[in-house]
Amino acid sequence: MAKGGNILPVVTVVAAILVIWCLAVIPMNAHLTADQAQRDGMTITPESAADRQDYLGLTLALKNPAIIPLTFVHNRPRLPSPHQVADEMFRTVFGENITSRRSLIYHGWVTLSATLLGFVIGTTLGILLAIGIVHNRTMDKSVMPWAIVSQTIPILALAPMIIVILGSIGIQGLLPKSVISAYLSFFPVVVGMVKGLRSPGAMQLDLLRTYHASDPQGLWKLRLPASIPYLFASLKIGISAALVGAIVGELPTGAKAGFGARMLVGDQYGQPLVTWAALFAAAITAAGLLAILSLLERRTLRHMGMVAS
Amino acid sequence: MMGYLIALVIWIGGWWLNTKLSHSPASDTRSVSLIIPIIFGVTIVLMWEVLVRMLGVSAVILPAPSDIAVQFANSIPLLWADLRQTIIKGALTGYIIGMAAAFGVAIIADRSEFLTKGILPVGAFMAALPIVGTAPIFVKWLGSDWQSKAAVVSVMVFFPILVNTVAGLKDSTAIQRDLMRTYGAGYWSTLFKLRIMVAMPFIFNGLKIATTLALIGAIVAEFFGSPTLGMGFRISTSVGRLAMDMVWAEIIVAAVVGTAFYGGMAFIEKRVTFWHPSQR
Numbered sequence: 231m232a233k234g235g236n237i238l239p240v241v242t243v244v245a246a247i248l249v250i251w252c253l254a255v256i257p258m259n260a261h262l263t264a265d266q267a268q269r270d271g272m273t274i275t276p277e278s279a280a281d282r283q284d285y286l287g288l289t290l291a292l293k294n295p296a297i298i299p300l301t302f303v304h305n306r307p308r309l310p311s312p313h314q315v316a317d318e319m320f321r322t323v324f325g326e327n328i329t330s331r332r333s334l335i336y337h338g339w340v341t342l343s344a345t346l347l348g349f350v351i352g353t354t355l356g357i358l359l360a361i362g363i364v365h366n367r368t369m370d371k372s373v374m375p376w377a378i379v380s381q382t383i384p385i386l387a388l389a390p391m392i393i394v395i396l397g398s399i400g401i402q403g404l405l406p407k408s409v410i411s412a413y414l415s416f417f418p419v420v421v422g423m424v425k426g427l428r429s430p431g432a433m434q435l436d437l438l439r440t441y442h443a444s445d446p447q448g449l450w451k452l453r454l455p456a457s458i459p460y461l462f463a464s465l466k467i468g469i470s471a472a473l474v475g476a477i478v479g480e481l482p483t484g485a486k487a488g489f490g491a492r493m494l495v496g497d498q499y500g501q502p503l504v505t506w507a508a509l510f511a512a513a514i515t516a517a518g519l520l521a522i523l524s525l526l527e528r529r530t531l532r533h534m535g536m537v538a539s
Numbered sequence: 540m541m542g543y544l545i546a547l548v549i550w551i552g553g554w555w556l557n558t559k560l561s562h563s564p565a566s567d568t569r570s571v572s573l574i575i576p577i578i579f580g581v582t583i584v585l586m587w588e589v590l591v592r593m594l595g596v597s598a599v600i601l602p603a604p605s606d607i608a609v610q611f612a613n614s615i616p617l618l619w620a621d622l623r624q625t626i627i628k629g630a631l632t633g634y635i636i637g638m639a640a641a642f643g644v645a646i647i648a649d650r651s652e653f654l655t656k657g658i659l660p661v662g663a664f665m666a667a668l669p670i671v672g673t674a675p676i677f678v679k680w681l682g683s684d685w686q687s688k689a690a691v692v693s694v695m696v697f698f699p700i701l702v703n704t705v706a707g708l709k710d711s712t713a714i715q716r717d718l719m720r721t722y723g724a725g726y727w728s729t730l731f732k733l734r735i736m737v738a739m740p741f742i743f744n745g746l747k748i749a750t751t752l753a754l755i756g757a758i759v760a761e762f763f764g765s766p767t768l769g770m771g772f773r774i775s776t777s778v779g780r781l782a783m784d785m786v787w788a789e790i791i792v793a794a795v796v797g798t799a800f801y802g803g804m805a806f807i808e809k810r811v812t813f814w815h816p817s818q819r
Binding site (some may be wrong): 236239241242243244247290308367368370371372373374376379381382383384386387388390391393394395398399430466470472473476477489490493494495497502505506508509511513516517520522 | 554557558560561562566572575576578579580599600601632653654655657658660664667668669671673674675676678679680750751754755757759762763764768771774775778781784786789790792793794797798800801802
């Protein structure tokens with residue numbers, strides 16, 4: 231992504247987002263901070279908390295400039311400041327033992343392992359079905375429209391049911407979440423791979439026929455290599471969907487472990503920092519997975535001579 | 540045993556029919572291309588019905604399609620109320636806000652080469668993140684009613700629409716822009732008469748991706764808190780009391796609405812971008 235001259239604009243945009251975030255912290259937390267400061271003995275201009283409710287956060291902060299620095303360090307903020315989130319993440323990533331339930335690495339691994347298992351299952355099945363669709367006209371005509379329609383349906387809504395059904399027949403832990411990740415990554419891979427396996431032109435297919443190549447040979451020597459760019463495009467969609475699936479799959483299980491459970495715990499026990507840290511950790515995980523896939527993509531395509539390096 | 544046998548017969552029958560149809564000379568006509576997947580779907584539903592009935596599968600695990608249909612018919616007022624809460628108030632409002640914000644930012648960003656270069660990669664990156672995870676935060680800020688759902692949806696749809704719009708606005712060629720200049724067109728008339736039109740295929744690509752995201756956002760956000768109404772609320776509470784037929788009824792609604800929303804966008808796209816090679 232970073233091609234020479236693009237770094238500066240990207241950094242600028244990111245910096246602008248951070249500045250907006252920091253500015254938003256002041257009005258968002260002004261009321262909470264004013265209440266807290268009053269309890270600690272500071273004088274706040276409208277004295278009763280009820281009167282303060284009539285003020286906008288920004289007006290309140292401007293009337294009491296003394297509370298502005300305090301809005302950034304409130305314990306249970308409505309909007310935590312960037313450094314608080316970074317602090318919380320640093321503490322729960324490096325400060326805790328990996329096996330501890332307080333460690334974000336532990337929760338991350340719970341989510342990541344379900345994501346990866348589901349992703350591998352979904353991708354494998356997706357590729358197999360795509361090969362079937364390309365070689366069998368009946369399958370193509372019967373299944374392909376459904377695979378395309380599935381892309382327009384919020385199938386993620388099935389997640390709570392799958393968790394409970396699999397739980398009721400005694401399957402718990404990693405597998406139910408992987409099932410969700412698997413079917414979420416399955417359909418994009420099917421659609422992308424069918425496109426990819428069909429991408430060789432008539433000329434190329436004819437050439438193979440003049441070589442008297444069999445169907446499997448055509449698959450291995452022409453269709454599969456030609457489909458690799460499409461495969462990577464679908465893998466990137468699939469891995470993001472798989473991660474979201476695993477996180478949502480963690481919501482209805484009574485919140486034991488994983489990013490989804492952390493978000494829910496932080497939400498229910500009034501610990502916004504826990505929610506925010508889990509959210510950012512999930513985002514970083516997604517970014518990491520995508521970066522790995524992009525790297526693999528670039529290396530594979532270069533190895534196959536599809537891009538000029 | 541009998542159940543498996545009947546299911547197998549149904550499968551063979553459906554597959555045989557589809558094989559006949561898909562290898563017949565009329566297989567590429569519109570009606571046959573539509574009938575084949577429908578036969579496939581009916582085959583699956585019939586097998587599902589037979590297997591559930593004959594094997595006595597508990598309704599807690601998998602209700603029979605006929606049970607789901609009965610539940611659906613009996614709870615239409617409830618399903619409609621849920622749909623209004625989640626889709627019309629939550630998803631649609633959020634979709635429109637997110638779309639408007641994305642267009643606004645795209646047009647501002649488009650004025651500067653520097654901003655475009657920054658926003659494109661950042662936006663593409665954000666679009667790939669699990670934004671639906673912000674749902675608990677928005678529920679905390681905006682309360683559990685539809686406003687928080689609309690907020691989650693608008694953030695989710697914002698990035699794909701933004702990235703596609705910014706990319707689309709760059710798509711007009713130098714010759715086209717030069718032509719506009721020879722007509723004496725200024726920035727705004729070039730924008731509205733040429734560049735937004737050229738960007739339409741891209742914009743609709745983003746809008747179509749966003750339809751599914753909007754529904755996902757509105758439904759999943761309700762898992763984190765909602766009034767006693769809404770599709771996500773109904774799904775999570777029905778799962779809790781093991782009323783799987785109700786869950787399936789909601790999923791049918793979600794599927795129909797999702798397809799209709801996407802189909803509606805695709806229809807508008809066809810009308811607007813009739814000139815594009817992909818539509819001819």
